[in-house]
Amino acid sequence: MRLKVENLSKIFPTRHGTLSALEEINFEAREGEFLCLVGPSGCGKSTLLNIIAGLQPPDQGRVWMNGEEVKGPGTDRIVIFQDAGLFPWLNVRQNVGYGLKIAGVPPQQRHQIAMSFLKMVHLSRFAGSYVHELSGGMRQRVAIARALAMNPKVLLLDEPFAALDSQTRDILSGELQDIWARTKKTIVFVTHNVREAVCLGDRVLVLSSQPGRIKKELCVTLPRPRSLNSVEVGELASLILKELREEIERVMSKEMDSDWSTQKSDLFDLIDRNLGSGI
Amino acid sequence: MILLIGIWEAGSRAELWPDYLFPSPSAIGSTLIDGVKDGSILIGIGVSLWRILLGYGLSVVGGVLLGLLIGRVQVLDQTLGVLLVGLQSLPSIAWFPLAILWFGLSEGAILFIVVMGAFQSIVIATDAGVRGISPLYVNVARNLGAKGFQFYWRLLIPATLPAIVTGMKQGWAFAWRSLIAGEMIFGNLGLGYLLMKGRELNNMDEVLAVMVVIIVFGLCVDQLLFRRVEKKIHQRWGMIGT
Numbered sequence: 001m002r003l004k005v006e007n008l009s010k011i012f013p014t015r016h017g018t019l020s021a022l023e024e025i026n027f028e029a030r031e032g033e034f035l036c037l038v039g040p041s042g043c044g045k046s047t048l049l050n051i052i053a054g055l056q057p058p059d060q061g062r063v064w065m066n067g068e069e070v071k072g073p074g075t076d077r078i079v080i081f082q083d084a085g086l087f088p089w090l091n092v093r094q095n096v097g098y099g100l101k102i103a104g105v106p107p108q109q110r111h112q113i114a115m116s117f118l119k120m121v122h123l124s125r126f127a128g129s130y131v132h133e134l135s136g137g138m139r140q141r142v143a144i145a146r147a148l149a150m151n152p153k154v155l156l157l158d159e160p161f162a163a164l165d166s167q168t169r170d171i172l173s174g175e176l177q178d179i180w181a182r183t184k185k186t187i188v189f190v191t192h193n194v195r196e197a198v199c200l201g202d203r204v205l206v207l208s209s210q211p212g213r214i215k216k217e218l219c220v221t222l223p224r225p226r227s228l229n230s231v232e233v234g235e236l237a238s239l240i241l242k243e244l245r246e247e248i249e250r251v252m253s254k255e256m257d258s259d260w261s262t263q264k265s266d267l268f269d270l271i272d273r274n275l276g277s278g279i
Numbered sequence: 280m281i282l283l284i285g286i287w288e289a290g291s292r293a294e295l296w297p298d299y300l301f302p303s304p305s306a307i308g309s310t311l312i313d314g315v316k317d318g319s320i321l322i323g324i325g326v327s328l329w330r331i332l333l334g335y336g337l338s339v340v341g342g343v344l345l346g347l348l349i350g351r352v353q354v355l356d357q358t359l360g361v362l363l364v365g366l367q368s369l370p371s372i373a374w375f376p377l378a379i380l381w382f383g384l385s386e387g388a389i390l391f392i393v394v395m396g397a398f399q400s401i402v403i404a405t406d407a408g409v410r411g412i413s414p415l416y417v418n419v420a421r422n423l424g425a426k427g428f429q430f431y432w433r434l435l436i437p438a439t440l441p442a443i444v445t446g447m448k449q450g451w452a453f454a455w456r457s458l459i460a461g462e463m464i465f466g467n468l469g470l471g472y473l474l475m476k477g478r479e480l481n482n483m484d485e486v487l488a489v490m491v492v493i494i495v496f497g498l499c500v501d502q503l504l505f506r507r508v509e510k511k512i513h514q515r516w517g518m519i520g521t
């Protein structure tokens with residue numbers, strides 16, 4: 001066992017009372033497992049990852065790494081954020097080496113490690129470039145290299161491909177499976193895209209929204225490498241989607257104005273697209 | 280610019296106004312050359328330069344440090360931060376009576392006024408810069424292990440740099456003006472002193488010559504130093520408008 005999340009709850013105060021973002025979340029990620037969490041927008045996915053990363057404290061519950069309780073940020077758990085979060089004042093190689101520099105790794109070695117991971121994400125040629133010179137896909141690759149350079153035990157990915165076009169997303173999810181196979185990292189990947197979750201995960205946890213709870217768990221045994229566009233992935237995804245629909249409908253009726261139901265059919269088009277059944 | 284000087288020279292030649300009130304460019308030019316030759320202007324520049332380097336340097340170091348702290352610590356912002364914003368409407372020369380009381384008629388008083396001129400702008404700009412840092416950068420840095428001193432040195436300062444430079448630029452203008460004002464009152468060498476001396480001797484050539492030096496010097500620093508640094512940062516950051 002590597003990562004264990006136990007009874008995790010998080011409540012945010014809002015103007016209209018409190019919002020239960022996460023409620024009683026329990027799960028474990030085995031060593032080397034690719035675990036996907038999928039849930040609609042606003043269900044607390046980012047909050048959950050931030051708590052695991054130690055960037056935010058939970059209100060209740062605990063996170064364990066190898067039997068040790070997580071008390072704050074640590075480089076054994078590295079997050080890859082939706083917007084890569086590369087630093088504009090550093091070039092690509094320096095960005096990848098940022099954490100190593102902070103850890104006090106000497107320049108020569110740092111350089112070497114950074115270059116080897118840049119190579120893994122096929123960006124050696126751009127080592128000297130600055131962030132604004134890179135495309136969105138390239139930025140995510142750099143963020144992946146930066147995370148890997150820290151040699152974390154767990155990689156936490158927060159919708160890393162959500163802002164990318166579908167081709168780039170397809171390529172990158174292929175590469176991520178590759179990297180995972182090569183590095184044997186434990187991965188927790190959150191997304192609102194069911195297809196993506198099914199395509200990447202060994203196991204998929206479906207989250208409900210407000211309160212964010214684990215609603216369903218499902219093992220994916222399809223052979224790898226899987227493609228986002230394969231039929232099997234699509235079939236499995238639409239199965240999950242059916243369940244999510246009902247969930248989203250419930251949340252929407254709570255959040256939206258009362259006239260929303262008249263636009264239901266439009267909404268489901270939107271949901272289908274958003275959750276990734278239509279590509 | 281050249282046209283303007285031409286008209287000015289022509290006006291003087293035509294004696295539209297008396298020379299002792301508003302001298303011609305050529306008279307100013309020759310006074311300037313004389314001043315450089317006998318060293319008085321050079322000494323003036325040297326002394327002023329030394330004072331501003333010292334005062335401005337102190338303001339930058341202190342201002343950035345305090346700005347970072349105020350930006351991170353809520354309590355400081357609600358006390359010192361508010362105070363500094365309030366003080367902004369006070370021209371730094373207004374500190375002169377107090378400065379004399381505290382430091383006497385000394386270099387210290389002038390330095391104090393220069394610092395009061397530049398310090399606030401730098402603190403306020405740095406503070407605003409810290410507040411403007413994307414929470415994403417903060418999370419990334421903490422996630423990659425930055426804390427304590429490293430967090431300040433490897434995240435806050437570089438991420439705030441564009442704002443710091445803007446504050447430094449503004450601070451420079453204030454510092455330079457404060458210095459000249461201070462020197463005019465306190466008067467021991469320096470360009471402001473030359474200005475006052477010219478007035479006392481009713482030597483408008485010299486007054487205007489020194490004014491030209493002051494303008495040119497201030498402009499040079501702004502254009503050659505700050506503009507370049509700003510441009511470089513904007514390019515690096517990939518901001519538009521470069």
Ligand SMILES: Nc1ncnc2c1ncn2[C@@H]1O[C@H](COP(=O)(O)OP(=O)(O)OP(=O)(O)O)[C@@H](O)[C@H]1O
Pocket residue numbers: 012013019021040041042043044045046047048192
């Ligand atoms: N600091 C905060 N203060 C108040 N409410 C918050 C805060 N952070 C998040 N929330 C609320 O908690 C809920 C979960 O937010 P979170 O960002 O974790 O969702 P998410 O699943 O990552 O959504 P998305 O898919 O849009 O990224 C949202 O309803 C959000 O409005």
Ligand SMILES: [Mg+2]
Pocket residue numbers: 045046047158159
């Ligand atoms: Mg999110």
